[in-house]
Each structure stands twice: as C-alpha cells, then as structure tokens.
Amino acid sequence: MEEILRMEHITKRFGEFYANRDINLSVLKGEVHTLLGENGAGKSTLMNILFGLYQPSGGQIFLHGKPVAIDSPATAVKLGIGMVHQHFMLVEAMTVFENIILGDRNTKGIFIDRNARRKEILELSERYNLDVELDKPITEIAVGAQQRVEILKALYRGAELLVLDEPTAALTDIEVEGLFRIMKKLVGEGKSIIFISHKMREVMQISDRITILRAGETVRTVERGETTGEELAGLMIGRELAPSHYAKVTKPGAAVVSLHDVDYQKKSKHNGLNGVTLEVGRGEILGIAGVDGNGQSQLAQLVTGVIAPEGGSVDMKGSRVATFSPNGFILENVSHIPEDRNKMGLIGNMSVMENILLKETGDPRFSDAGGWHLKRKAMRTYAEQMQQKYDIRCTSVAQESRNLSGGNQQKVILARELENHPDLLVAVHPTRGLDIGATRFVHDTMISARDAGCGVLLISADFDEILEMSDRIIVIFEGKIMGEYPGSNPPIDQISLAMAGK
Amino acid sequence: MMRTAETMQRVKDIILIAALTLLIAAVLVLACGASPAEAMQLFIQGIFRNRQSVAEIFVKACPLILTGVGCAVAFQAGFFNIGAEGQFYLGALVGTAVSLSLPLQGPVNILLALVCGFLAGGLLALIAALLKSTFNISEIIVTIMLNYIVINFLGYAVRTFLKDPEGNVPQSAKIDPASQLLPIITSTRFHAGILIAIIAALIMWFLMSRTTIGYELKAVGFNQRAAQVGGISVAKNIIRCAFLSGGLAGIAGVIEVIAIQKKLLEGISASCGYTAVLIALIAGNHPLGALIAALIYATVQVGTGSMQRQLGVPNAIVNILIGAVVLLILGRKLLHLETYGFLKRKKEAK
Numbered sequence: 001m002e003e004i005l006r007m008e009h010i011t012k013r014f015g016e017f018y019a020n021r022d023i024n025l026s027v028l029k030g031e032v033h034t035l036l037g038e039n040g041a042g043k044s045t046l047m048n049i050l051f052g053l054y055q056p057s058g059g060q061i062f063l064h065g066k067p068v069a070i071d072s073p074a075t076a077v078k079l080g081i082g083m084v085h086q087h088f089m090l091v092e093a094m095t096v097f098e099n100i101i102l103g104d105r106n107t108k109g110i111f112i113d114r115n116a117r118r119k120e121i122l123e124l125s126e127r128y129n130l131d132v133e134l135d136k137p138i139t140e141i142a143v144g145a146q147q148r149v150e151i152l153k154a155l156y157r158g159a160e161l162l163v164l165d166e167p168t169a170a171l172t173d174i175e176v177e178g179l180f181r182i183m184k185k186l187v188g189e190g191k192s193i194i195f196i197s198h199k200m201r202e203v204m205q206i207s208d209r210i211t212i213l214r215a216g217e218t219v220r221t222v223e224r225g226e227t228t229g230e231e232l233a234g235l236m237i238g239r240e241l242a243p244s245h246y247a248k249v250t251k252p253g254a255a256v257v258s259l260h261d262v263d264y265q266k267k268s269k270h271n272g273l274n275g276v277t278l279e280v281g282r283g284e285i286l287g288i289a290g291v292d293g294n295g296q297s298q299l300a301q302l303v304t305g306v307i308a309p310e311g312g313s314v315d316m317k318g319s320r321v322a323t324f325s326p327n328g329f330i331l332e333n334v335s336h337i338p339e340d341r342n343k344m345g346l347i348g349n350m351s352v353m354e355n356i357l358l359k360e361t362g363d364p365r366f367s368d369a370g371g372w373h374l375k376r377k378a379m380r381t382y383a384e385q386m387q388q389k390y391d392i393r394c395t396s397v398a399q400e401s402r403n404l405s406g407g408n409q410q411k412v413i414l415a416r417e418l419e420n421h422p423d424l425l426v427a428v429h430p431t432r433g434l435d436i437g438a439t440r441f442v443h444d445t446m447i448s449a450r451d452a453g454c455g456v457l458l459i460s461a462d463f464d465e466i467l468e469m470s471d472r473i474i475v476i477f478e479g480k481i482m483g484e485y486p487g488s489n490p491p492i493d494q495i496s497l498a499m500a501g502k
Numbered sequence: 503m504m505r506t507a508e509t510m511q512r513v514k515d516i517i518l519i520a521a522l523t524l525l526i527a528a529v530l531v532l533a534c535g536a537s538p539a540e541a542m543q544l545f546i547q548g549i550f551r552n553r554q555s556v557a558e559i560f561v562k563a564c565p566l567i568l569t570g571v572g573c574a575v576a577f578q579a580g581f582f583n584i585g586a587e588g589q590f591y592l593g594a595l596v597g598t599a600v601s602l603s604l605p606l607q608g609p610v611n612i613l614l615a616l617v618c619g620f621l622a623g624g625l626l627a628l629i630a631a632l633l634k635s636t637f638n639i640s641e642i643i644v645t646i647m648l649n650y651i652v653i654n655f656l657g658y659a660v661r662t663f664l665k666d667p668e669g670n671v672p673q674s675a676k677i678d679p680a681s682q683l684l685p686i687i688t689s690t691r692f693h694a695g696i697l698i699a700i701i702a703a704l705i706m707w708f709l710m711s712r713t714t715i716g717y718e719l720k721a722v723g724f725n726q727r728a729a730q731v732g733g734i735s736v737a738k739n740i741i742r743c744a745f746l747s748g749g750l751a752g753i754a755g756v757i758e759v760i761a762i763q764k765k766l767l768e769g770i771s772a773s774c775g776y777t778a779v780l781i782a783l784i785a786g787n788h789p790l791g792a793l794i795a796a797l798i799y800a801t802v803q804v805g806t807g808s809m810q811r812q813l814g815v816p817n818a819i820v821n822i823l824i825g826a827v828v829l830l831i832l833g834r835k836l837l838h839l840e841t842y843g844f845l846k847r848k849k850e851a852k
Contacts (some may be wrong), residue, residue, distance in 0.1 A: 306731060327733035336731065344731045349724040358721065358732040361714045374712055 001028040003065065004161055004192050005050075010059035012045050017433075019045040020056070021216045027161065027194060030187045034195045034203050036236055037213035038291065038461060043196050046213070047163050050194075051083045052076040063161075082154025083163045086170075088146050090138045097121065097134040100153050124155050128185050144175035151182065155191075162186065163194045168202055169270060169293065180206050198236065198291050200229040200500035212236055233496035237463045246447050248488040249471040252281030256317060256424045256455035257303055257334075263311030264298050266479070273298050274479040275312070280424060280455040285446070287470025287487070290499055292461040295479035297339060300428045300459050304336040305329035317423060330359055332424075335417035339428035339459075341406070345413045348402030352394050353383035355401045356416050386415040391441070407438025414442065418449050425449055428459045443469060463499075467492075477501045511838075518837055519830045526826050527819065536813045548808020549801060555808075557690035561762065563800035565590070565754040565774040567699040570781030570792040571706050572750030576627075578710065578787040579743035580723035581634070583627060585645025586751040587775025588652035592626050593619035593752025594759045595656050598674050598766040599664060601759075607680035615681070616698075616756050623752020624745040626652065631744030635737035641744075649775070657768050664766060673767035683761035695757035702750060706789040719743050751775060780828050799824065 005027040012020040020042045027033045035043045048054045050061065052070040061068055063079055070076050076083070090099050101117050118134065125132060130148045138146060147167060154162055164183075168176045183193055183206060197203055203210060204224065212219040212235045219235050258279040265272035270293045280286045288296060301307045302314070308324035315321065316332050329336075338344035346355050357379055362371040366379050383397040390411045394404055401412055410430065417425065427446060431439040446469065450456050460466050466473060471487040475498035482498035485491055528538040549555060569586040576583035583589075597619035604611050630644040657672070666675040683693045710716035721729040722739040730736050754774070759766055781799060785791030803820050810817045830837070 304731070325733075326731055327735070330733040338728075338731055343725070344727050347721050347725040347728050350721065354717065354721075358728075358734075361717055367714050372713055372715070374714060374717065376712070 001030065003027070004029045004063065006062040006065075007046070007050065008060045008062070010046060010049060010061075011057050012042075012049060012054060013057045018216050020049070023059070023213070023216075023218050025211055025218070026221070027192050028208075029192055030190050031208040032183055032187055032193045032195050032206050034197060034207040034210040035213060036198060036203055036210055036232060038198065038236060038463075041213040041236075042216040043213055044165070045216075047083070047165060047194070047196065050076070050163065051081060077157050077159075080158055080160035081163065082151075082157060082159025082161070084147065084150040084154060084165065084167060086166045088150055090146060090149060092138045095135050095137050096132050096141065096149050099138060099149055100134075100156050102153075104156075121152065121156060125152060128152075128155065128189065129182060130155075142175075143170050144172070144178060147171070147175075147179065148182070151186075159191070161192045161194070163196070165196045167195070168197060168199065176202065200232055200502070203232065204229050214238055229500055229502065230493065230497060233500045234493075237496055237499075245443075245468065249284045249450070250486075250488070252284035252455075252471065253453065254318075255279045255281050255315070257457075258315045259303070259309075259312065260315070261312040262302065262309045262314065264295075264302060264307065264309050264479075266310070268479070270294065270478070271298060272479040273302070273309075276476075276479070276481055277312075278474055278481065280457050282423075282455050283450055283453050284471040285450050285456040285458050285469050285487075287466040287473045288457065288459040288476055289463060289466045289473055289495060290461070290476040294477050296428070296459045296461075296476060298479075299476070300336075300339060300426050300457075303329075303424070303457060304334060304338075304426050333420070333422050334424045334426065335420075335422035337410075337413055337417055337425070337427040337430045339432075341409050341413060342402075346401045346409055349400055351398045352387070352392060352401050352404070352412055353379055353397040355412050356383050356386050356397075358416060360416075360420075386419065390415040390445075407434045407441075410434060410438065410442060414445050418445060418454075421452060422449070422454050425454050425456045426459070427456060429461060430458070431460075431462070431465060439465075463495075475499055515834050515837065519827065519834065522830060522837075523823055523827055527823055530819050530822065531809075531813075531815055534813070534815045536815055541809050541813055541815055544809050544812050545805035548805045551808070553687070554690050555804060557687060557692040559797065559800045559804050560696045561691045561693070561800075562803055563796045564693075564696045564699045564761075565758055565771070566777060566781055566796035566799060567703055567793050568754035568757070569751045569775050569778030570785065570796045571703045571789045572747040572754075573778045573782035574785055574787045574789055574792040575706055575710065575719070575750075576743050576747035577782050578723050579719040579739055580726065581631065581740050581743050581747070582642045583630070583645055583744065583747045584642050584779060585627060585630060585648050585748070585775070586778045587771055587773065588645065588649035589623035589626050589748040589751035590755040590758075590771045590775045591649075591652045591656045593623040593755030594766055594770055595652075595659055595664070595755070596622035596752070597756030598677070598759050601677050601681050602664075602675055604681075607678040611678075611681040612683065612760065615760060616753055619752040619756030620749040621752070623755065624749035626752075627744040627748025628741060631741045635740045656766070656770075660766055660768060666765070671767075674765045677760050677764050681760065682764060683757060691762070693757075693761040695761040698753065698757065700793065702753070703789050703793040706746075706750075710789055715742065751778070777824070780824055783828055784831060 003026055007023065007025040010020050010023040011018065023046055037043050045054065049056050050070065052072045052075050061070060068079060070079065091102065097118065100121055101112065121134065130152050132145055132148050132152060133141065151162065167179060171179060187193060195206060207224045209221055209223055210232065211221040212232065214236065259276050262273055262276045266274045273295045276299065288299065290296060298307065302309055305324045305326045305328050313320055342348060357366060360366055361374065367374050380397060387394065387397055392411045392415065393408050401409060431442050434442065446456060458469055467490060473485045473487055473490055473495065475482040475495055477499065478501065485495055531538045531541045569590060573583055573586055597615040600618045601611055601615040604614060626648060629648065630641040633639040633644055634641045660672045660674055664674045666673060683695045685691055685693050710720065718734050719739050719742065721734055722736050726736055758770055763770055781792050781795045785795045802823065806817050806820050809815045
C-alpha cells in the first residue's frame with residue numbers, strides 16, 4: 001500500500017527537555033494508525049509538529065514521498081492534513097453550516113455562494129455517513145454531532161490525512177460506535193487516520209497498526225493482529241521494574257480519611273467518581289494508579305474540600321465531614337500538592353515568601369493585632385529558613401515564584417504543605433515535569449512525612465512513581481476502583497490490565 | 503542580576519515614553535500655530551505662578567486620588583471596577599442629601615456626610631461584586647450600566663426632591679457654610695478634603711502591603727484558583743475590595759460637593775471616575791503610584807490651562823496626551839526596537 005506520511009527522526013526540544021526524540025512514524029493510505037502512549041509520552045507534541053504548530057528541532061517530514069516543511073496550520077491544511085482537536089474548535093453561536101465554511105477563502109469577493117457550498121457539504125456528509133443538521137447552532141447539538149462537524153470541516157478543506165486527538169474522550173459508548181463506523185468508512189474511501197488514544201479496548205478494535213510512544217521516544221510499531229491488549233499496556237508503561245529505594249510499610253495506622261461509596265458526576269467516565277470506597281491510614285502511602293482522566297482530579301479535589309460528593313460520605317479522622325471547603329480541610333490539617341502547580345498551587349506574581357506563607361498569614365507567628373497586621377520580619381526569617389531547608393534555589397525569597405524552575409516551584413509548595421506536619425497529604429502528579437534530582441528530593445520528603453505519621457494519598461499517572469512510592473496501590477478506571485494491590489512485589493501484569501479497564 | 507536588568511529596562515521605558523509624549527505635545531502645539539518653546543515656558547509658569555496655582559494642582563488631584571486609588575485596589579484584586587463614576591455620583595448625591603437634611607451643622611454633619619457617601623459608593627459597587635461572586639456576571643458590564651443609572655438618577659434628583667426650592671436651575675440648595683470643608687491655606691482653594699485623599703491613599707498602601715487583608719486581596723487577584731485551593735475565600739475578597747473601591751469614589755463625590763461646588767449639580771465629576779481607570783493603569787495598581795499619577799495628571803492640567811488662556815492651545819491636549827501615555831505604557835514592548843527581527847538581522851550582517 002502507498003505510504004502517505006513518513007516522519008523521520010523527529011526531535012523536539014524545549015530547553016533541556018526532549019518532548020520528542022528521534023521519532024519515526026509511517027502512515028499508509030487507507031489505514032487507521034494509532035498513536036498510543038501515556039500522558040507526556042510525546043503524542044501531542046508530535047501531532048503539533050505535523051500540523052505546523054511547532055517546528056521540529058530535527059528530523060524530516062515526507063508527504064507522498066516528498067519532503068515538506070510545514071510552517072503553519074494553514075500549510076498543513078493545504079497539504080491535506082486535517083486535525084480534530086480533543087477540545088473542539090467550533091464557534092458555538094454559529095450554525096453547523098457556518099462553522100464548516102468558516103475561513104474558507106474560496107468565495108466570490110465578499111459574498112458566500114451558499115447554495116454551492118451547501119451542495120458540496122451535503123455530498124460529503126452523505127458519502128461518509130456524517131449525519132449533521134446544517135442549520136442548527138453548535139450549542140444545540142450533541143457532543144458526538146459536534147465531532148462529526150469537526151470531521152466534516154476537515155474533509156471539506158480537502159483532508160487526506162485526518163488526525164483525531166483522543167476523539168473518544170468525550171463520547172458515550174454509542175457515540176463511540178458511531179465514530180468507529182465513520183472511521184471505517186473514511187479509510188475505506190482511501191483516507192488515512194491517525195488515532196490518538198490510550199484506551200486499550202478501542203485501540204484493539206479500530207487500529208490497523210499501532211505505534212507506541214514512551215517518554216518521547218518510539219517504542220515500536222506493531223500490526224493489530226500480532227499483538228494483545230496486555231502486550232500493548234506493557235509496552236506503553238514500560239515493564240522493567242527497578243527495585244524501590246524505599247522500605248514499604250505493611251501495617252498502616254488508624255485511618256486518617258475514609259471514603260464510603262462516594263459518587264461525583266457518576267455518569268461521566270472521565271471527570272467523575274462512581275461508588276469509590278477507600279481509606280488512607282496514618283504512616284502509609286496509598287498510590288492511585290490509572291491513566292490520566294479517569295476521575296483522579298475529582299478524587300483529589302474531593303479529599304481536599306474543593307468539591308463536595310454527590311453521594312456517599314467522607315470521614316476525616318473518624319468524624320463525618322459535613323461541609324466541604326478548602327479552608328475546612330486545611331483546618332483539619334490536610335495538605336495538598338495540587339495537580340497543576342501554576343494554576344492551583346502557586347500565585348506566580350507573588351514572592352516565594354508570600355507563597356510559602358499562603359495558608360499561614362493568620363498565624364500569630366506571622367501576624368499580630370488579631371491576625372490583621374503582617375509581621376514582615378518574622379515572615380522573611382521563616383521563609384529564609386524554609387529556603388535553606390528545602391533547598392529552594394532563588395535569588396531571594398522576594399523573587400516572584402513564576403520565575404523559578406518547575407522543581408524549585410514544587411519545593412516552595414512542599415515547604416508550605418509539609419512543614420506543619422499534616423495528618424493527610426494529597427499529592428497529585430507531584431513530580432510531573434521535574435528532573436531526576438528534584439524528583440528524588442520530592443520523593444524523599446514525602447517518605448519522611450509518611451514516616452512521621454502522615455497519611456499520604458499519592459495520585460500519579462506516572463506508573464513508575466506509583467510503584468516506587470506506594471505501600472498500597474489502588475487502580476482507578478472511569479471513576480471506579482478496579483482493584484487493590486500490595487506495594488511490595490506488586491503484580492504488574494494485573495495492574496496494567498486493570499489500568500486498561502480489564 | 504536579572505532584577506537589575508529589569509529595572510534598567512523599566513527606566514529606559516519611562517524615559518522613552520516621556521520623550522515620546524513631549525514630542526507628541528510639541529507636534530500638537532505646533533499644529534495650533536504656536537511655538538513649543540513658548541508653550542513650555544507658559545506651561546511651567548502656569549504651574550508655579552503663585553500659591554493659588556500650586557494649590558490648584560491639589561484641588562484638581564483630590565477626586566482623582568480617591569477614585570484612582572479605589573480603582574487600583576479593585577484592579578489589584580482582579581475586580582475591574584469601571585464604576586467609579588457612578589459611585590462618585592451616588593456618594594455626592596447621598597452626601598448632599600445627608601448634609602442638607604440634618605438639622606445640625608458643623609463637623610458632625612461633615613463626618614456623617616462623608617461616612618454616608620462612603621457607604622453609598624461602597625454599596626453600589628457591592629451590587630456588581632455580588633453578581634460577580636454568585637452568578638459570575640461580568641463586573642465590567644454591571645458597573646458601566648450602573649454608571650448610567652446613577653448619573654441619570656442624579657439628574658432626576660436635582661430636578662425633583664433635591665432641587666433648590668428657591669432656584670430655577672437643576673441643582674440642590676447650598677450646603678450650609680458651617681458644614682463645608684473650607685480652605686485650610688488662606689487665599690487658595692486648598693481644602694481639608696485633599697488631606698483626606700492623601701491619607702486614604704496612605705492607608706490603602708498600608709492595607710495592601712502590610713496586612714493580611716491586602717495579602718488575600720492580591721492573592722485572589724493574581725490567581726483566583728490557587729487562592730481558593732489555599733483556603734482563601736474568593737467571594738469574601740471580591741466583596742471587600744469592591745466595597746472599599748466604591749467607598750473611596752463615594753467619598754470623592756462628597757468632598758467635591760462640600761468643598762468645591764457647595765451644592766449638587768449635574769456633571770459634577772468632570773468624568774474623574776473614568777480618568778481614575780487610566781490613573782490606576784498608569785500606576786500599575788499601586789496605591790501610592792495612583793497618588794503620584796493623579797498629582798502629575800492634575801499638574802499637566804493646570805499647566806495646559808495656562809497655555810490655553812495665553813496661547814490659545816486647547817486644554818483638550820491633556821486628554822490626548824494621557825491617552826497617548828496609556829497606550830505607550832500598555833504597548834511598551836513595541837518600543838523595544840532591538841527585538842524586531844529585521845533590525846537584528848541588519849546588525850548581524852554588519
């Protein structure tokens with residue numbers, strides 16, 4: 001079969017960090033080619049390079065065997081590449097028809113030849129079974145229909161190669177079936193599709209070939225018929241198990257927090273929790289493993305009081321939680337290393353000192369006159385002690401925290417969250433984007449918190465981190481708990497399967 | 503190291519912006535057929551002619567300081583209060599009503615008028631704050647709409663219930679001399695309200711930089727989500743800053759009535775509530791910066807006033823220049839010529 005796209009030795013560096021390193025990808029005419037990998041494996045970077053949003057630091061792209069330079073999305077569209085982003089790029093107030101012809105330069109002067117355009121779109125929609133109501137505004141049609149509009153939009157612009165970035169993430173099962181029928185029809189008519197996903201079942205159902213990426217590098221390209229879901233899960237996660245640096249705890253203390261049958265937006269597979277029951281004891285690390293977007297964010301927000309459960313109950317140190325508010329949980333001595341340190345953890349425009357003391361300004365050590373007047377000298381002295389203790393590299397504690405490196409930003413959060421000996425620490429992707437040194441520091445700090453009797457709920461999409469740190473492991477998939485496993489000698493095969501929803 | 507480089511860049515920016523502003527002024531003066539040198543001379547003379555002219559700077563700056571500091575505090579907390587104009591008017595209206603209706607005159611009357619004006623302005627801003635914190639409705643739209651309502655309500659008031667029964671023009675009766683804020687420097691218009699404005703600016707600076715209240719306000723303004731996760735109530739802080747901000751504008755309105763106009767009438771703000779937005783922008787939302795920016799603005803106004811009288815250069819030039827300064831500040835990165843690609847290449851070629 002003819003090769004439509006070949007990406008050779010693609011490398012993309014951001015500073016010292018390689019998002020893509022020497023990646024090779026070949027897509028044939030008329031195939032569904034899946035890119036499989038965990039979050040941060042480099043899938044999006046690679047596709048952004050293909051669509052002209054990033055320029056590669058090295059490597060070459062060939063379309064139909066000819067080398068091409070894709071310097072902008074407009075060029076990509078001209079070359080016949082269509083992209084359907086995970087978050088749709090539609091103008092909500094406009095109709096389907098208007099969205100499809102949006103930005104189409106093929107007009108007569110300033111007028112739009114509506115009838116001709118309409119005919120063209122209807123032909124496309126019939127040919128590929130892309131059933132849409134042209135005159136409805138986007139706000140009035142379902143998510144699945146919006147996706148069909150996106151696909152139609154790409155086809156209308158002459159796409160031969162379609163990139164579908166996690167297209168099933170927002171769809172119901174029935175809509176997914178519909179999408180797969182459309183995909184089959186498209187490849188049947190000679191189009192090619194790059195399908196991005198980390199759902200094993202879907203990948204095994206729809207792909208012709210699968211390329212697995214891990215940590216910015218190509219692991220392998222396999223034919224669907226020659227592999228199994230288990231093998232793919234193993235390849236995606238990386239199977240080799242290094243012995244953990246840390247001694248595991250087998251007998252945790254009394255429960256710090258326990259969830260009983262907790263529901264939150266139960267129907268949503270990606271942003272909900274469905275009947276979750278779990279318990280974190282004093283002096284243990286409970287690791288929550290799972291592919292990103294299976295309810296982890298909601299779990300973290302729930303045990304830090306940011307959101308309230310819609311069903312079930314939460315007990316904190318033995319007593320039922322009645323009202324959920326971040327401040328209430330802070331008063332219960334719950335610490336939180338949030339998943340997005342820039343959006344939720346730090347106030348970038350404020351100094352290192354002010355960020356370290358974010359939760360403490362009312363404390364008599366740092367303010368007098370009834371917690372009203374700030375004791376700036378005491379604040380500074382304390383912040384400087386923390387800077388030493390947590391090895392925060394900054395020009396001074398007055399430096400704005402946004403100017404710090406990711407690792408040092410995380411240390412600022414650690415200093416704030418761990419210095420007061422919390423009863424519960426909720427750490428979400430605590431080492432995402434950090435280098436090895438900083439990662440080790442964060443891990444050591446968490447272990448000493450555990451050994452001091454703190455219960456730790458570690459939520460991470462980094463499987464290695466879960467294995468390294470956890471005393472117990474719970475796997476979460478589509479908001480449900482799939483199983484619980486011991487932290488010492490964990491059964492990796494079973495865990496990978498559970499993460500893939502089996 | 504990086505810090506000094508940033509400061510250097512900032513100083514360079516300020517000099518460049520000042521120079522460009524002067525250049526624009528010169529062009530505008532030339533276009534009126536006057537000589538820029540002579541205009542400059544008259545400008546400076548106009549400011550330092552005598553103690554009245556210097557005092558006049560403070561008189562003109564007074565409402566701008568209060569409204570400008572108010573806007574700065576609100577902006578710092580991420581609440582875009584564009585309603586200083588309406589809050590000023592409501593403060594003026596309520597202050598007048600209180601002053602005229604109280605039986606007793608004197609300091610108590612003044613104090614009550616100021617307090618009620620503060621409350622009125624603060625409560626008006628509170629409407630927008632509540633709508634924002636409960637329904638997430640844009641405070642910008644709400645405050646602008648409230649401006650229209652209040653400005654026209656004032657027009658209604660001075661024609662009906664607040665109209666001077668003995669006059670025929672749409673304005674209120676005169677404030678009793680005992681309840682006016684009188685000049686405190688003889689033979690000038692420098693009144694006690696100016697001190698109130700300066701003290702208010704100092705208090706706001708202290709509040710923003712030295713107290714937990716200011717700390718929380720800033721945290722919410724810079725990163726609402728992180729502040730919330732950190733246990734700080736977003737709604738409480740939005741309400742707080744809106745109340746303070748509106749209250750300051752309300753006080754400005756009362757002072758304008760009881761110190762300058764001695765009565766309530768339409769157009770009393772001279773649009774200072776809108777100028778306040780620019781003052782806060784120029785000041786980078788710093789309360790003391792707003793104090794200085796308001797004084798500079800008033801100085802330029804007084805200076806160009808003298809240019810207008812003696813050279814026929816229209817006073818409108820002030821607002822053109824202020825507009826230009828704001829644009830230059832907001833677009834200052836465009837002034838960094840060394841970052842332009844085509845210039846860089848040329849340099850490298852050499």
